Structure formats: structure tokens, C-alpha cells
Amino acid sequence: MAPFAQNGSMSDTLPYGTGDASYQAAGGIDGLRHLVDDFYRLMDERAEAAALRALHPADLSASRDKLTCFLSGWLGGPRLFAEKYGSISIPSFHAQWPIDEALAESWLSCMAGAIALQDYEPAFADYLLAQLRVPAQRAVQASQNRHKSGNPT
Numbered sequence: 505m506a507p508f509a510q511n512g513s514m515s516d517t518l519p520y521g522t523g524d525a526s527y528q529a530a531g532g533i534d535g536l537r538h539l540v541d542d543f544y545r546l547m548d549e550r551a552e553a554a555a556l557r558a559l560h561p562a563d564l565s566a567s568r569d570k571l572t573c574f575l576s577g578w579l580g581g582p583r584l585f586a587e588k589y590g591s592i593s594i595p596s597f598h599a600q601w602p603i604d605e606a607l608a609e610s611w612l613s614c615m616a617g618a619i620a621l622q623d624y625e626p627a628f629a630d631y632l633l634a635q636l637r638v639p640a641q642r643a644v645q646a647s648q649n650r651h652k653s654g655n656p657t
């Protein structure tokens with residue numbers, strides 16, 4: 505059976521991934537800002553995430569806002585990234601860097617740590633991490649296609 509949002513909002517009869525159920529389960533925009541703050545703080549602090557951190561600018565404020573805005577629309581809430589920054593394709597955008605499985609696991613591990621720090625329903629925590637794996641894997645695929653030798657496009 506699909507996990508159901510338990511957040512007392514209009515969405516509480518909808519499974520995650522339907523309407524804005526996931527956005528509400530994440531605590532709306534304030535919840536997402538909190539999640540993304542924790543995510544980048546962990547990336548900054550964890551020695552094992554140093555290679556991932558090095559790809560990012562020294563000042564993470566813009567990165568924080570962009571990821572928060574993206575996750576808002578991606579989880580069925582307001583499409584803030586499109587409104588503020590325009591359209592984005594996660595795989596093609598990330599293909600500018602050579603992203604391998606290890607970097608993707610590093611990203612997902614910081615996200616797993618950040619998710620664990622939130623007051624989420626356990627079913628939503630599991631759902632969110634599983635869903636994030638999909639664009640992370642697509643980013644790896646697009647990056648490897650672009651960076652494999654003999655194909656510098």
C-alpha cells in the first residue's frame with residue numbers, strides 16, 4: 505500500500521507524490537529550507553564529502569536557495585525555481601561536472617543525514633530518499649555520457 509501523508513492538511517488522504525502531499529509532509533517551504541540548510545551544513549562538515557563540497561562555491565547561500573526552490577516544485581508545492589531562476593534539467597545541468605557513483609553516493613549520504621535530522625514521518629523519510637536517488641542517478645548517467653573519452657559535447 506502506498507504510504508499516506510499524515511500532516512493534517514488537505515493532503516492527508518493523498519499518497520506521497522500526489523498533489524502537494526510530499527511538499528506538505530516535508531513541512532512546506534520552511535521545512536524544506538531547514539532540510540537544505542542541514543544538507544549543506546553536513547556537506548561542509550563531513551570530511552568524506554570534501555570532493556563534493558569542492559565542486560560548490562565557497563558561499564553556499566545561493567546554492568541553498570536554489571535547491572530549496574527546486575525541491576518545492578519537485579515535491580508538488582509552488583514552482584519557485586521556475587519562477588525565480590527559470591527552467592532546469594537536473595541531468596543536463598549536472599553534466600558540466602564529471603559526476604561518478606561515489607559523488608552521487610556522497611550527495612545522497614548528506615541528504616540521508618539531513619533527512620534523519622528532520623521531524624518527518626518515517627515513511628516519508630524513506631520515500632524522499634528513494635525518490636532523490638532517481639535524479640541523482642540520472643545526473644551520473646548524463647555526466648558520464650558527456651565526459652566519456654572521445655565525446656566532449
Ligand code: HEM
Binds near residue numbers: 561594598601611641
Ligand atoms: C548526483 C550528485 C550531485 C552532485 C555531485 C551535485 C552537485 C551540484 C553542484 C556542484 C551544484 C552547483 C552549486 C552552485 O553553483 O550553487 C549543484 C547545483 C544544483 N543541484 Fe546538484 N548535485 C547532485 C545531485 C542533485 C540532485 C539529485 C538534485 C535534485 C533533486 C540537485 C539539484 C540541484 C539544483 C536545483 C542546483 C542549482 C542549479 C542552478 O544553479 O541553477 N542536485 N549541484
